[in-house]
Amino acid sequence: MPVFTRSRDLPDSRDGSPEGADGTGAAGELEAPESGTAPPRTLASRIAYGWAWRSRxxxxxxxxxxxxxxxxxxxxxxxxxxxxxxxxxxxxxxxxxxxxxxxxxxxxxxxxxxxxxxxxxxxxxxxxxxxxxxxxxxxxxxxxxxxxxxxxxxxxxxxxxxxxxxxxxxxxxxxxxxxxxxxxxxxxxxxxxxxxxxxxxxxxxxxxxxxxxxxxxxxxxxxxxxxxxxxxxxxxxxxxxxxxxxxxxDVRQTLEDEAAFAKEARADAFGDTPPDQLVPDLRGKDVIFTFIESYGRSAIEDPVMSPGVDRTLTASTAALAKAGYRAKSGWLTSATFGGSSWLGHSSTLSGLWIDNQQRYRTVMNSDRLSLPKIFQKTGAWDTVGVMPGIQKAWPEQKHYGLDKVYNAFQMGYRGPKFSWSTMPDQYALEAFQRLEHGRERDRPLMSEIILTSSHQPWAPLPEMVGWDEVGDGSVFDGIQRAGEKASDVIADSTRSREAYGRSIEYSVTALTQWLERYGTEDTVLVFLGDHQPITRVSGENASRDVPVSIVAKDPAVLDRIAAWRWTDGLRPAHDAPVWKMDLFRDRFLTAYGSTPHPTKD
Incomplete structure (x- = not known):
């Protein structure tokens, strides 16, 4: 068996490469066996033979x-x-x-x-x-x-x-x-x-x-x-x-922000307002706050997406006007972008700038009055949430003051999922009508509804069916099977933008048709986007603005916000007023007659 030896005192190469790599010798390497010798048979000799490859x-x-x-x-x-x-x-x-x-x-x-x-x-x-x-x-x-x-x-x-x-x-x-x-x-x-x-x-x-x-x-x-x-x-x-x-x-600022924000959350301009002095000008009205997923300024102003969305908003404004409804619209700057919708919801309803999870947890564990909780506090409204995106326990119900919440499994849906969205918006609205809005009741209803059909990846997308055909949702099976695959759309920026635009058209159409069909003289609808879509769709350096609209038949409802200078109709003008999302709660409460009584810290 050949003998392998390793040299011990090896000079460094001047160029840093292994000595002898030019063929003159292999300093520091095992010497190759002499020609004509038998190949190694033991494991150790095989390993040694392998190490000698650089010499060969x-x-x-x-x-x-x-x-x-x-x-x-x-x-x-x-x-x-x-x-x-x-x-x-x-x-x-x-x-x-x-x-x-x-x-x-x-x-x-x-x-x-x-x-x-x-x-x-x-x-x-x-x-x-x-x-x-x-x-x-x-x-x-x-x-x-x-x-x-x-x-x-x-x-x-x-x-x-x-x-x-x-x-x-x-x-x-x-x-x-x-x-x-x-x-x-x-x-x-x-x-x-x-x-x-x-x-x-x-x-x-x-x-x-x-x-x-x-x-x-x-x-x-x-x-x-x-x-x-x-x-x-x-x-x-x-x-x-x-x-x-x-x-x-960022870490230091995040840790410092927790204590400062907790103090800010306790300072509520309406925290000690007596119940009879909260939203007196909306007494007797069915008030519905609806968030449309990812409904942002880009949907209305981007050249790829806006033509179809603008046609939908124009047609919906005309259809609502024919049914006796008027609308005014403006812009809100969302506390989030592309996702984390709950931050946009809580900023709007709680009147605080909630742009991270720490602030969200702080508010959810506080006594801060959200808009739904204010309506509950009056004792003049039943409060209900329609949350098709919720698929597990939702402890936030207590903070929001919702008497009842319908999650994805409590609305009787038997149809297919549309990617992330558990059910089409049209079904969620029809279920809301069947379970709550259409029932005889002693008090008006304050509702929070989250519409999810415009959630990314925007494929496959639902389509409108006859309202009498909605049933248990099985009617959407064929639509879902014929739709585009999420994997095909999400990887293509152009197709994503086009699909996103169609999803907004669908959600706005479903909501406004529901109002035409089921709204009453006392229905007040407030609907808005929670944030802009992701950068790949909204574009680099896109704003965080989302549209917001208030729709009602009673002229007095919109007269109360005349000073806001919002645009008539469902499409806010480019230069319509823009507020930060957290300012909406207090301005809404003030417009409808609430009297400030700040919390004593």
């Missing part, structure tokens, strides 16, 4: 060494300059000299081998974590119009998985979740190994690496002092440090 193929070894080293360099430097916005993922924006690389090289060169390896691995893990946060920022910016909050947003990842499961199936959601977890784990391992490899490269020739680090540092400082730019950004970059600094600031 020096050119391949050299290529592999340089390839892995370059890939490690690209991976580490790429993580240091990676932006957190999809729109910035361009090659010219990634060509920077990161100051973090210069500092890291200087630190690693100053350490003995073992601490150097540990420090390099820690650097790689840190860069992997930063990469994950940057990618989360990209996803959250795309879907929610904001970055990822390290304190509050981890729980939303579970909601994201639920959304994928509801839209594309449980198997797809599970596979995607497992795949992402494996990808993240691999990123951490590979990034740590890449950093360690680069540290070993630096240590192979300390004098040359030190000179290179000093030169790089000098270039970085010079470019920084002279403000040298490339592609509109400084060539001397410190993106990683800036990102960590921003996230640390």
């Amino acid at each position: 193929s020096p050119r391949a070894a050299r290529v592999l060494w340089w390839t892995t080293t370059v890939l490690a360099l690209v991976l580490v430097l790429g993580a240091m300059v990676l932006p957190n916005q999809v729109g910035l993922l361009r090659a010219d924006r990634l060509l920077r000299l990161p100051g973090e690389a210069v500092v890291s090289a200087a630190v690693l060169l100053s350490l003995p081998r073992r601490p150097r390896v540990v420090a390099a691995a820690a650097l790689g893990v840190g860069l992997a974590a930063l990469t994950v946060v940057n990618v989360l920022d990209m996803a959250y910016s795309e879907y929610l119009g904001r970055g990822f909050n390290l304190v509050l947003d981890w729980g939303l990842l579970d909601d994201a998985q639920s959304y994928v499961a509801d839209s594309m199936g449980g198997a797809t959601a599970l596979g995607a979740a497992i795949g992402l977890l494996l990808l993240v784990a691999a990123l951490f391992v590979v990034m740590a190994l890449a950093a360690v490899r680069l540290s070993e490269v630096l240590a192979r020739n300390v004098p040359a690496a030190t000179r290179g680090t000093l030169i790089a540092g000098t270039v970085w400082i010079t470019c920084s002092v002279l403000s040298v730019q490339y592609a509109g950004l400084p060539l001397a970059y410190h993106r990683a440090v800036s990102a960590v600094t921003v996230k640390a600031k």
Whole structure:
């Protein structure tokens, strides 16, 4: 059996590549067996024989060494300059000299081998974590119009998985979740190994690496002092440090905001108003607050989506006028974007700016009077919620002051789901009529209705059927089967925008037809969007504005808001007044005769 030996005292290569990769010898490698000898048979000898491949193929070894080293360099430097916005993922924006690389090289060169390896691995893990946060920022910016909050947003990842499961199936959601977890784990391992490899490269020739680090540092400082730019950004970059600094600031502000907001939530202008002084000008009216999912300014003003939506709003305004209804419309700036609809609902109804989950939890656990709870407090209304998107326990019912809530399983629906939406809006409204609005009652009804058919991914979409044909929802089976697949639409921006526009047309049509068919002289309908659709649909730098309309037959109802200068009809003018969403509650209460009695803190 051939004998394998390993040389011990190995000189460093001047170019950093493995000694002998040019074919003159394989310093540090196992020597190849002599020709003509029998192949190794034991496990140890087989492993040793495998290790000796670089001696047998020096050119391949050299290529592999340089390839892995370059890939490690690209991976580490790429993580240091990676932006957190999809729109910035361009090659010219990634060509920077990161100051973090210069500092890291200087630190690693100053350490003995073992601490150097540990420090390099820690650097790689840190860069992997930063990469994950940057990618989360990209996803959250795309879907929610904001970055990822390290304190509050981890729980939303579970909601994201639920959304994928509801839209594309449980198997797809599970596979995607497992795949992402494996990808993240691999990123951490590979990034740590890449950093360690680069540290070993630096240590192979300390004098040359030190000179290179000093030169790089000098270039970085010079470019920084002279403000040298490339592609509109400084060539001397410190993106990683800036990102960590921003996230640390966000964490601190999030923690500080909790106490400040809790105090703000207790200061209620109508908190101590006697029941008989709350909304006296709406006594005897059936008041319905309806949120249309993702109904934003883009639906009315975007050139792709607006033609169909504008026709729907114009036709619906005319049909309602024929039925004796008038409408006025304006704009509200939503507290959320692209998703997290409950933040928009709570901001509108509670009169507070609720733009994150922490604020939401604070309000839900407070005694703050939401609009439904104010109607309940008067004792003059029954209060009910129609929530087809709710599929589990909903403790928020108490905060909102709703006597009864109908969730997805309590409206008798036997038809198909339409992607995320558990039932078509037309069915939800017909069920509301059958279960509550159409019943004989001793008191008028205050209702909160959430319409979900315009929820992404907007495929397949329901279509209107005859109101007498709605039944238990089975009539929608054929419509659902013939509709587009969510996976086909969600990956195509143009098709998503077109489908989104059609979903808004459907939701507005269903709601206004319901009012024509079932509304009375005493019906007052307030409907609005909860937020704009995702960036891929609404566009980069889209506003957060959503339309809001009040519809009634009684002229006195709209006369009360004449000072608001809203637009006549269901389509708000481009320059109609714009308020922050949290201002609506108090202005609505004041317009309809409520007397402020602030809470004593």
